[in-house]
Amino acid sequence: MSKNTVSNRFRTVDVDEYDENKFVDEEDGGENQLGPDEAEVDSLIRQGNLMEALQAVLKNPPINTKNQNVKDCAEGLVLKVLSAFKSSDVDKGVQSLDKNGVDLLMKYIYKGFETPSDNSSAVLLQWHEKALSAGGLGCIVRVLTARKTV
Amino acid sequence: MSLHQFLLEPITCHAWNRDRTQIAISPNNHEVHIYQKSGNQWVKSHELKEHNGHITGIDWAPKSDRIVTCGADRNAYVWSLKDGVWKPTLVILRINRAATFVKWSPLENKFAVGSGARLISVCYFESDNDWWVSKHIKKPIRSTVLSLDWHPNNVLLAAGSCDFKCRVFSAYIKEVEEKPGPTPWGSKMPFGAVLAEFGGAGGGGWVHSVSFSSSGNRLAWVSHDSTVTVVDGTKGSTPSQLKTEFLPLLSVLFISENSVVAAGHDCYPVLFVYDGTKGSVTFGGKLDVPKQTSQRGISARERFQNLDRRATSSETTEQGLESLHKNSISQISVLEGGKSKCSTFCTTGMDGGMVTWDVKSLESALKDLKIV
Numbered sequence: 155m156s157k158n159t160v161s162n163r164f165r166t167v168d169v170d171e172y173d174e175n176k177f178v179d180e181e182d183g184g185e186n187q188l189g190p191d192e193a194e195v196d197s198l199i200r201q202g203n204l205m206e207a208l209q210a211v212l213k214n215p216p217i218n219t220k221n222q223n224v225k226d227c228a229e230g231l232v233l234k235v236l237s238a239f240k241s242s243d244v245d246k247g248v249q250s251l252d253k254n255g256v257d258l259l260m261k262y263i264y265k266g267f268e269t270p271s272d273n274s275s276a277v278l279l280q281w282h283e284k285a286l287s288a289g290g291l292g293c294i295v296r297v298l299t300a301r302k303t304v
Numbered sequence: 305m306s307l308h309q310f311l312l313e314p315i316t317c318h319a320w321n322r323d324r325t326q327i328a329i330s331p332n333n334h335e336v337h338i339y340q341k342s343g344n345q346w347v348k349s350h351e352l353k354e355h356n357g358h359i360t361g362i363d364w365a366p367k368s369d370r371i372v373t374c375g376a377d378r379n380a381y382v383w384s385l386k387d388g389v390w391k392p393t394l395v396i397l398r399i400n401r402a403a404t405f406v407k408w409s410p411l412e413n414k415f416a417v418g419s420g421a422r423l424i425s426v427c428y429f430e431s432d433n434d435w436w437v438s439k440h441i442k443k444p445i446r447s448t449v450l451s452l453d454w455h456p457n458n459v460l461l462a463a464g465s466c467d468f469k470c471r472v473f474s475a476y477i478k479e480v481e482e483k484p485g486p487t488p489w490g491s492k493m494p495f496g497a498v499l500a501e502f503g504g505a506g507g508g509g510w511v512h513s514v515s516f517s518s519s520g521n522r523l524a525w526v527s528h529d530s531t532v533t534v535v536d537g538t539k540g541s542t543p544s545q546l547k548t549e550f551l552p553l554l555s556v557l558f559i560s561e562n563s564v565v566a567a568g569h570d571c572y573p574v575l576f577v578y579d580g581t582k583g584s585v586t587f588g589g590k591l592d593v594p595k596q597t598s599q600r601g602i603s604a605r606e607r608f609q610n611l612d613r614r615a616t617s618s619e620t621t622e623q624g625l626e627s628l629h630k631n632s633i634s635q636i637s638v639l640e641g642g643k644s645k646c647s648t649f650c651t652t653g654m655d656g657g658m659v660t661w662d663v664k665s666l667e668s669a670l671k672d673l674k675i676v
Contacts, residue, residue, distance in 0.1 A: 175422070177446055177467065253547055290549020292530030299509040299529040
């Protein structure tokens with residue numbers, strides 16, 4: 155036996171990296187996306203103007219950026235706005251959004267499901283129900299098939 | 305609307321002959337079964353067994369009465385009827401992955417095969433050597449080709465693939481045809497040239513199906529992110545997309561210059577209308593036979609039972625699907641009227657059933673439906 159059979163390093167090689175036919179997504183220069191404006195959203199929440207806060211927090215979604223911090227900040231901000239709504243106003247909030255807005259909201263909701271905290275799941279589930287009746291199953295399919303998400 | 309249940313297995317693909325008396329289907333295995341219509345029944349008349357792998361595409365050339373089939377065994381066969389028996393001729397596609405889709409060109413002198421080898425094989429018959437030769441379109445396809453459709457000029461080919469893009473290629477073969485005239489999609493058309501490319505851009509899903517309109521000026525495709533997109537070649541190249549609320553659609557077909565029928569995982573066909581002036585795609589209506597819903601009151605016992613089982617006390621008892629098809633629809637084809645003024649179309653699906661839909665009766669049954 156002339157081969158070195160002791161080392162296990164070959165088991166950690168990522169074979170896909172060496173595949174010359176590997177599909178690489180198109181790069182979309184997203185380094186400038188900073189996510190929603192924190193100051194603006196906070197002030198709107200304090201004023202109690204929740205509809206405007208919802209519109210503001212869904213602006214500038216950090217979809218193309220690779221900066222994980224920006225994405226986490228944006229998610230936290232969205233969660234803050236969603237929790238600030240009263241249960242009876244959730245429906246009105248969703249109605250005020252257009253089709254793209256509902257899709258974006260659904261993306262944030264599923265992102266929020268990934269890291270549950272105290273009360274977040276209950277709030278997100280309420281919003282999920284209303285967003286589903288507005289956007290239908292197609293909306294959820296678009297969250298699942300999106301190559302770049304929030 | 306008539307449903308015929310052929311089998312219990314999914315019908316992977318189907319093709320009709322010219323006068324619509326025979327249908328060739330593949331029951332999700334290595335064979336093609338041809339059924340002949342006799343009265344109201346369908347009788348199996350032929351079994352085509354040559355492929356070694358699942359058949360993924362069948363197309364029947366109406367004028368020359370030849371069937372081309374392609375399968376997961378990386379082969380395609382052209383079948384001709386001789387003395388009442390279908391005889392296969394192997395076509396060397398030179399692909400190293402399964403074939404996924406096949407379509408005869410409008411003049412039936414060539415056919416195109418999409419494959420998992422990230423290329424399209426355009427095959428034509430070379431009479432000197434008496435065999436079918438294939439030419440490949442490779443660049444810039446980067447993933448499996450799922451669907452193809454020919455432009456009426458016999459040269460342009462639209463391809464939808466898993467790299468989230470829909471492209472229009474030129475499949476001009478100088479050995480079998482004259483140079484084509486200019487079209488809204490372009491005027492220089494050497495073989496393999498990409499005349500248009502849509503989609504991608506960080507979003508989108510696999511393009512399941514593409515369809516040219518009967519004039520060839522419009523192109524529609526459906527993709528896995530539950531969207532329908534239509535682009536008009538004469539009006540610049542910005543496609544109009546509609547994000548639907550349904551599950552992804554798997555097959556799309558123009559039934560008039562402005563109307564598109566699509567069907568997919570939701571088990572019923574849906575109509576979309578394209579407005580050329582506004583450049584918008586709108587939902588036209590759900591095309592399915594509405595079931596007679598019985599209006600009966602719900603007892604208190606049932607209410608609590610529903611609460612237990614379904615967490616709602618509503619009375620919508622959707623025990624089964626209300627649509628005619630009981631599983632996803634995988635293919636739609638025109639029966640009568642062509643793509644310009646289709647009067648009947650047919651759908652087959654994973655439930656093994658084939659349904660023929662009559663456009664006139666759909667228009668009258670669903671009152672606010674208008675097929676322009």
